[in-house]
Amino acid sequence: MLFKPASVALVAACASCALAHGSHDQTPVSGPHKSLWYNTLPGDGGTQADAVFSGISTFGRLPYFPCLSSDEEKYDIAFIGAPFDTGTSYRPGARFGPSGIRQGSRRLNLYGGYNVPMKSNPFNFWGKVIDCGDIPVTSYDNHYALQQIEDGHNTLLTRQPYTSASEPGISKSGKTLPRIITLGGDHTITLPLLRSINKAYGPISVIHFDSHLDTWKPKVFGGAPSKQAAINHGTYFYWASEEGLLANDSSIHAGIRTTLSGPSDYDNDGYCGFTRVEAREIDTIGIPGIIKRIRDRVGTTNPVYLSIDIDTLDPAFAPATGTPETGGWSTRELRTIIRGLEGINFVAADLVEVAPAYDTNAELTTMAAADVLYEVMTIMVKKGPLTKEVSHGEYVVGEDVARLLAEAEKMEL
Template identity: 50%
Template sequence: MARLSHLLAFAATAIAREITFPPVSGMQEPLGATGRMNLGMDLSEPLYSGLMTFGSLPYVHCLAAADTTVEPYDIAIVGAPFDTGVTARPGARYGPNGIRQGSTRMHAQFSWSVYTGRNYFQEWAKVVDCGDAPLTVLDNTIALKQLTKTHEVISARKGNDSEFTVPRIITLGGDHTTTLPALRSTFTHFGPVSVIHFDSHIDTWNPDVLGGGFSHYAGVNHGTFLHIAHEEGLILNSSIHAGIRAPVSNKKYDIHHDKSCGFTIVKARDLDKIGMQGVIDALKERVKGTKVYISVDIDVLDPAFAPATGTAEVGGWTTRELLTILDGLSGMEVVGADVVEVAPIYDNPGETTVLAAAEVVHSLIGLMVEKPVKGKAT
């Protein structure tokens, strides 16, 4: 009798596990649907699983051999796992996948902005993730050549749009040295650019100063790349820093040298005086009439909002302030961009930094989608 009661109890439990949901309204797709009403067991495009790309974007092998057919794209996400040009904490070689991890909740079917009413993943531009550049960790000179070649290959492919045929690249860093190959790439297709440089440091130091003059090798690093870009003629004298607050090594020379590299400065605390709209206006006025490259060092944010970075400086901006300023740059001809210096090992369990970095990338995609740009014939 006891055995029979156990069997009956087990049978009741088994039956109870079959849960029947009421009909779902046809007015809205269920979370996780993939562009069509499908209440069955669709396993083709699940969230939070499979190969991790930024925002669940399609992966394209953009670095395939020359004789391989590669599907066209308009905006390419590419990782630059490089952190051997830092002067402080390493770890940004893991930044690209950290930023992708921060983007796992993003999806093209669930990305309508409550601010603009737009979904930049579903407009004219085909946005893809090309994966990471294959970089050696043993020789900076070779690694930067590899990254330069990566940019050359990805940007040389034909865009998906028939009118705007030069793809634009958003780089996930990686330390800030990785911006130099990106600027060389944009120069090839768009000519010299104005740089809007969000950072707590000026990064225009003379290689003889930040590098010690020991060797040419030592002088190429995350604090000298803008000096080198100016030296190579890649950037215009209409460039600007935003969020600067870190000390300099020489009270007169460094700032004077920064101006000679074509930059003016919006300091972090200027935001308290002129507000976010004042910062937006200053940036727009400075680069007006030029093509723009936007580089975002995540340490422009205060460590309270982005602790996972190599050279954190207190007194920075909040995530909301940075996103508002970026969105305020709508209408610019943004020909390239990056988010760098993300070192996930220093993040907290809530993934504060990588979540912020992913949303910054989303804003950069939006700026590119809002303003298509034609490249020059090469």
């Protein structure tokens, strides 16, 4: 391409401006290694940061604090691992999911963490986000392990947040609470997490991304030879419904494409309070229709729990999972759908069923899991603290989400 002389002068001027003033007021990432900082230009200073491929892994290289051994550190969003996989029916290995997701998240803020479609930076916002490590979970006793997960999660969920602690919130206590994002673990962990949520918020609406229903009756899925065997990663929503943890008829599955024991499985799913968006519907109603279907089901004022099974993605994009099913969505499609949920009152979330041993050397699944949670984290940041005013006030979604919803309306979905 040929430049006119005026264009050359303009490019040179812009280059000089960038050298003099930096790029968009960005500052270099700093770190703990003051002795390793080498001044290369007059006026340089600061500390040398770890490279993204070095140092201890936390989610997105967030600060780590042992939240379960000390309550001295406050936060608005906390990541916590639940390394449990003895409720799985096919491939074990999700106990390594939390560490795998953290490994896959290392480069999330390599360039500063700014989420371009969401026009927000979840690593640099109004509050504080940290990684609290993992809940200690026994691998020898499922009953005790699920109690550990419930207690650990509730301990973190019910603390005072870093921001707006004195503001009235939407919890049962009337307080504003922090948000917790849990790294699984197989999907059984969602039952103790919902028990924890119920203590803080009461019955809750759930958006469930998965290829499977997970509302099966124990006698259908697993045979229920004992009380503990009846609780597994295919029945936990059945038990959540039986225990009154789910708000009536306000929950939805998205990405479903499993085989069934028969049509009655769908009847039981409805009994548990769910409706569905099948994975194949992306070919008919498209991404805008899926987003609208989800938003219409759960609304934007009630508290909502988000649970994401990585097997929502097609195995081509996420092979490392406990029960893979072909015919799923791409990573790009799922991330777009997640972004379309902006403005919903997410009080907590989990991402489960990542089993790194089945991944490729390129870490496809763990990177996809980390990127999906990056979108979830951004949505929570954009919504603001879970105060009563923010949660029940009018919320204007971003341009991209508004466009997708407008497309759905044109299709009369």
